[in-house]
Amino acid sequence: MPSQPPSLEPPQPAEAEKNGPDGGSHDGEDYSIFSAGMRTYLTYQLGFIIILSTLTATAYLPLIPLLSTHFSVSIQAINLTVTAYAICQALSPALFASLADAFGRRPVLLGLIGLYASASLGLTLNQRSFAALLAFRVLQSIGGSSTVPIAYGIVADVAVVSERGKMLGPMLSMCNAISAVGPVSAGAIALRTSGYSWIFLALLIIAVICLLLVGFTLPETARNIVGNGMKPVHGVWRTWWSFFRGKEQLRRSERRADDATEERLQMDGKPAWRPLSAFVSLRILLYPDAAAVLCMVASSYSVYYTFQVAIPVIFDEVYGYNELEIGLAFLPGLAGMTIGGITAGKLVDRNYANTARKCNIDVDRKKGDDLKDFPIENARYRNCLPFLSLEVALVIGYGWVVQSHIHPSVPLIMQFFICAISTLLSHTSSALLVDIFPAMSSSAYASGQITRCTLSAASAAILQPLVDAVGRGWYFTIFALFIGISGLGSVVTSRSKGVQWRQKRQATPHGNVTDAEQIPQQLLTPPADETGDSSNATPKKETLSSGV
Numbered sequence: 001m002p003s004q005p006p007s008l009e010p011p012q013p014a015e016a017e018k019n020g021p022d023g024g025s026h027d028g029e030d031y032s033i034f035s036a037g038m039r040t041y042l043t044y045q046l047g048f049i050i051i052l053s054t055l056t057a058t059a060y061l062p063l064i065p066l067l068s069t070h071f072s073v074s075i076q077a078i079n080l081t082v083t084a085y086a087i088c089q090a091l092s093p094a095l096f097a098s099l100a101d102a103f104g105r106r107p108v109l110l111g112l113i114g115l116y117a118s119a120s121l122g123l124t125l126n127q128r129s130f131a132a133l134l135a136f137r138v139l140q141s142i143g144g145s146s147t148v149p150i151a152y153g154i155v156a157d158v159a160v161v162s163e164r165g166k167m168l169g170p171m172l173s174m175c176n177a178i179s180a181v182g183p184v185s186a187g188a189i190a191l192r193t194s195g196y197s198w199i200f201l202a203l204l205i206i207a208v209i210c211l212l213l214v215g216f217t218l219p220e221t222a223r224n225i226v227g228n229g230m231k232p233v234h235g236v237w238r239t240w241w242s243f244f245r246g247k248e249q250l251r252r253s254e255r256r257a258d259d260a261t262e263e264r265l266q267m268d269g270k271p272a273w274r275p276l277s278a279f280v281s282l283r284i285l286l287y288p289d290a291a292a293v294l295c296m297v298a299s300s301y302s303v304y305y306t307f308q309v310a311i312p313v314i315f316d317e318v319y320g321y322n323e324l325e326i327g328l329a330f331l332p333g334l335a336g337m338t339i340g341g342i343t344a345g346k347l348v349d350r351n352y353a354n355t356a357r358k359c360n361i362d363v364d365r366k367k368g369d370d371l372k373d374f375p376i377e378n379a380r381y382r383n384c385l386p387f388l389s390l391e392v393a394l395v396i397g398y399g400w401v402v403q404s405h406i407h408p409s410v411p412l413i414m415q416f417f418i419c420a421i422s423t424l425l426s427h428t429s430s431a432l433l434v435d436i437f438p439a440m441s442s443s444a445y446a447s448g449q450i451t452r453c454t455l456s457a458a459s460a461a462i463l464q465p466l467v468d469a470v471g472r473g474w475y476f477t478i479f480a481l482f483i484g485i486s487g488l489g490s491v492v493t494s495r496s497k498g499v500q501w502r503q504k505r506q507a508t509p510h511g512n513v514t515d516a517e518q519i520p521q522q523l524l525t526p527p528a529d530e531t532g533d534s535s536n537a538t539p540k541k542e543t544l545s546s547g548v
Contacts, residue, residue: 030366033229034158034221042158043167045218046151047174047304049109049210052116052144054175058182058334059086061312062195062327070196071130080314083139083457088141090453094281096146096155097442104222105154105442107438109214109238117207123200140203146179149449153281153442156434157221158229160491161371162352162363164431169345174340180334201453215240284447286304289436289494289501294492296429296453299483303395303422307333307415307455308480309463310523312470319408322340332412333419340423347424348380348431371435372506377498380432384425388491391421392484413537425487426452432494436502 004052010087012036034042060082100108119139123378126132153166186199219238220226284290308330315329355378398414430448437444459479 029228031160031228032158034219038219039158039167040217042154042218042221043171044174045213046154047171048178049113049214050151050171050175051178052113052203052207052210052385053089053148054179055182056140056144057089058179058308058330059186059199059203060085061308062183062186062323063199065323066196067133071128071133071331073130077130083184084134084161085137085141085455088138088452089145090457091448092142093146093149093449094279094443096142096293098280098448099151100153100222100442101440102224104220104225104237105150105157106214106218106220109150109218109375110211110236112143112144112146112150113207113214115210116140117204117211119143120204120207124197124204125254128198145449146338146446149442149445152187152430152434152445153185154221156441158182158436160365160367161376161435162356163347163349164434165345165352167322167345167433168427169342170216171341172423173341176334176337176341176423180331180338182331183305183334184324186327187328196224197199197420217241218394223522228442229335236424237494248499278479280443281450282445283505284437284444285451287501289498289505290433290444292490292493292498292501293429293433293436294448294451294490295486296425297433297448298455299486300422300425300429300489301452301458302459303391303483304337304426306459306463307419309460311415313464314402314411318402318405323410329408330421331411332416336416336420337423338417339416340420341521342421343429344424344431345429347383348428351382352376352379355382364368372503374500375495377432377494379433380428384428384491385488387421387424388484388487391418391425391487392480393482394418395483396477398435399480402476403471403473429490436498 062073064078064082067081068075071078079193096108116139118137122132122136123140126136151171152168155164155171159167219229219239220230220233223229225237226233285294296306311329312326313386315326321329351392353363355375359375361374394414394417396417398411400415401410430445433444433448463475466478470478492527
């Protein structure tokens with residue numbers, strides 16, 4: 001790729017006018033110059049990279065008894081590492097997603113994977129210190145969890161809204177399929193050996209592979225850096241392969257980079273990101289159109305997380321499984337997640353096309369579509385209610401099947417369908433969340449991370465006390481009704497009010513302003529009269545870039 005400095009500032013007004021609300025080009029340029037083959041490669045590359053988030057969690061839970069014995073601490077103390085991991089998983093993406101939206105995907109992703117690899121090395125070498133175990137798990141969580149919103153941002157950078165499902169479905173399904181080996185491998189270790197270090201060593205090896213893949217082959221995609229992919233870049237934004245070019249060409253490009261960067265700094269001395277920009281994801285929670293979608297994001301994900309916590313106890317106490325068998329009991333749910341992700345990707349694109357056809361709108365797969373007046377909420381949530389109803393019925397049935405001690409094959413089959421549907425609903429609502437905040441796709445996904453991790457942690461915390469109080473049958477009945485009401489409220493509210501709320505937000509003067517000096521006041525002010533379209537703000541008020 002030719003060398004020239006990336007733009008570290010948001011687009012100037014003349015450039016912003018070329019882009020629609022979804023980032024689509026309306027001046028004759030394609031939305032993205034990345035080829036179909038490159039998008040396919042990115043799909044599976046990102047699917048592999050984000051296992052740093054999921055595999056790290058699934059491989060750890062079966063090791064809890066071993067770690068308790070090895071470090072001579074209580075199970076409760078080891079559970080503290082799980083809690084700390086969950087807290088960082090909820091909060092850290094907000095910071096790094098805002099950095100990725102402002103400075104580009106590559107540098108942030110490289111730093112996160114490097115941090116994760118360092119933490120995995122520390123866990124591999126640590127044999128005595130519980131405090132070190134806790135600290136390194138926190139660093140692992142920070143490094144791994146933040147890769148997911150960045151992956152969503154990359155998909156939004158290179159794929160038009162009508163075709164994002166082609167990337168999201170396979171990407172997430174690949175991640176879930178690989179992560180399925182986590183509990184099985186860890187369960188086998190817990191049963192047959194007294195060691196755990198090789199699990200962390202395996203995670204270290206995976207992190208190094210991811211670092212090399214990103215460094216050598218992942219192009220910069222952030223639209224404020226490379227536009228639709230045509231703008232040349234230099235420095236950390238370039239792939240490592242590109243540095244094998246001639247030295248004279250590299251020197252010329254660096255001189256152009258220095259001159260252009262100096263010129264931009266003279267025009268506007270404000271930085272592209274400030275520390276308080278990390279609160280952008282929290283601010284998104286206050287928008288009513290976002291809050292409606294987040295109800296589905298959080299409730300559907302909490303189904304998966306609750307079952308992850310419940311399965312070991314159920315198959316230990318009810319069916320008498322050993323550690324390896326408990327690890328195998330996770331497989332139907334993880335297989336369901338894989339199938340659910342693939343199905344979600346296909347339905348997201350199909351529903352978009354059907355809605356566009358009903359609205360007599362021609363889908364532009366080259367330049368992207370203007371979503372200002374497009375009912376994207378109706379498109380994404382089309383036919384979701386039957387899936388939600390089936391999920392509620394299955395979760396209720398699961399609780400009574402387990403309480404009645406029916407043959408384990410029945411709950412195992414039900415786990416497959418429950419996790420498949422919850423994954424479908426979670427991915428669909430997450431795609432919608434990114435769609436309605438196109439200028440900060442990674443930050444939007446990070447807001448979903450905050451809500452779903454918070455609700456999932458609360459669900460896991462009250463699981464055992466409620467089971468002890470009312471039994472598994474009534475617990476899962478109450479839980480199913482909660483997710484049913486939350487999901488129904490999300491679908492009905494988004495489809496009836498979502499377009500109106502989104503247009504009102506985008507039509508007012510401040511919108512997704514992320515100026516660090518204004519954020520504290522904005523967090524205390526109801527956002528109903530503010531806009532989400534960063535292209536309407538002036539360059540001097542804007543510190544986050546247009547992510548899509």
